[in-house]
Amino acid sequence: MESLIPIYTLEQFAEFNNLTVLNKDILSLVCTPDDLDAIDLNYPMKISSFSLLLVTNGKVRLNIDFQEVALQQNDIIFLYPNNVIEFLEVSTDASFESLFISGEYFTNLNLQMNSKDALEILSSNYSKILSLCTNSIGHITTSFERLRFLNNPANETIFYKEMQKGIINLIMYELAGYLQKQQNNLLKTYRKEDIAIRFANLVGQHYQTRRDVQFYADQIFITRTHLTRTIKEVYLKNPKQIIEDKIISEAKILLLKSEYSINQVMMELKFEDQPTFTKFFKKKTGFSPNAYRRSLASA
Template identity: 35%
Template structure:
C-alpha cells in the first residue's frame, strides 16, 4: 500500500548516521557528505517505514544481501551489486541479511561544490535520474574498482586537514567516482520499461530549456510561460520530482555557468556579469556571494 504523502518523513544525512555520526570535515558539513567502507548494515526500526532523504545514497554490497523498497518496488542487492537512491525516492529497508557494504551519501550542496570542474555534468550524472532502475549487478573487476575508489575517498576524509590540498584531493576522487559510475551506467544501467509520467516529462523539458537559456533568462514565470503552465504549478512539480524548487534549480544553473566562465575565460567580472545578463557587476557579485559565500573575485583567485 502506498503511504500517505503527508506521513512520509524527510531525513537529513545526519539522521541516517544514528549509531556512527561522522564529524565535520574541515569546511565540509556532516549534513552534506558521509562515507562508510566495509561496514555491517544495522537494521533500525525507523527505516522500516517509508521515508525520503535530502541526499543521494550509493551502496556497494560486499557480502550478504541488502533488500530495499524503492518507489514501491522491492530490490535485492547481493555481492558486487550497487543500489543508487535519489533524494525524492520513496524508500524503506526490508532486510539486511549479514550485509557488509561500502556506502557514500551526499546532498546537492556537496555535489555542486565538488563537481565545479565537470563540464558535462548532466551526461556524467544521468544514471541518477528516475529513468533508470536503481539496482546494478557488476562484474567482480568493476565492483573491485568501486570498492577501491570508495576506500580512497574514505582515506581522503581522514587526510583532509593534514594535506595542504586535502579538500581538492577529496573532490578529485569523488569526481573520479562519478566518471566511473557514468561509464558503468552504459554497461549496467537498465531503463525502466514504464513511460515517464507527465510531471517527470515536464521537469525534463524545464531542464532542457534551462540548459539553452540560463545565460539570459532567470525568471520562473518566463519558463512556465514557455511550457504553457502556471509558475506555481512549475515550482510545485519541480519540487516534487527533483526535491528543489524551480527557482533554486535556476539559481544552481546560473552559479554553475558563472563558475565555468570565471574559470575558463579572461573576461573581467563586469564582462562576466554582462555575459550572464545581470544588470550590473554589483548585482552579480551579491547574487554570487549569496549562493557561494565568496565574491566572484575571490572565487577566481581560489580557482
C-alpha cells in the same frame, strides 16, 4: 504547514554513527554484519542527499518509493534526494557501503559531461540494479575507503577538499563509463526508461497536490495513453497505482510517529477529510489508519 515527514540530513547521519567529518557535504559509511542490529527494518525514511548504495556481501531487499528492489553482492543503486527508502530484509552475512553527497556539492562537481548528464546516465538505470564487475568493485570500494580517510579530522591535509572532489569525480566516471559499456543492451528501452524516471521524479514532487495522471503526461509532453503504457512496461504498475503507492509510503512514515494524530496525517497528505483518507488507506492496505497504528504498537 510544516511537513511532518522526517528527512535525515548528512549531519544527522554522521551523528548517528558517532562520526566527526571535515566535509559535511559528503559522508561514506560501511555496514558490516556486526552493524546490522542498528538497521530498523520496515521503517521508511528519507535522506536529503544523492546517495550510492553498494552491496559487498550478502543480500539486501529495499523498498524505494513504490518500487521493491533486491540487491546482492556487487550490486549498486543510485538514489535521489527525498526518495522514501525502507529496508525490508537484510541477510545475516550482509555488508554494504554507502556514499552520500549533498545536492549542492553534486551539482558543483564540474564533471566534463556536466553533472546533469552524469545524473541522467546513472538515473537511466534507476529501475534496474547495476551489477558491477570485479575490477569496478575494487575501484569503487577503494575510492570509498579513501574518502573516509580524507574526511577524518585526524588525517586532515591542506588539499583534502580537492582530493575528495577528484575521488568523487572518479567514482561518477567509473559508474557512467561502466553503464555506457552496457548501453547496447539498453538502447531499445532507454527512451521508455527515461520517461519512467521523469514520471517518478515528478510524482515525488507533486504527489500531495496532483494525483491526476493527465497532469504528469502534460509535464512530460506525451499523451496519457503513452505514459500509461510506458509506466506499465517499466514498473509493472499503472501511473495511478504508483501515485497512490507513494502516498501510502508517506502515510506509513507518519503513522509510525505516535505524536501525530490521524487528522494531522490526513492534512499533511492533503486529503479533504478524515473519512476520505481512512477509506483510501484501508483500500490500499486492508487496515484503517488507526488499526495500522495499533498493529505497529503490538508488533
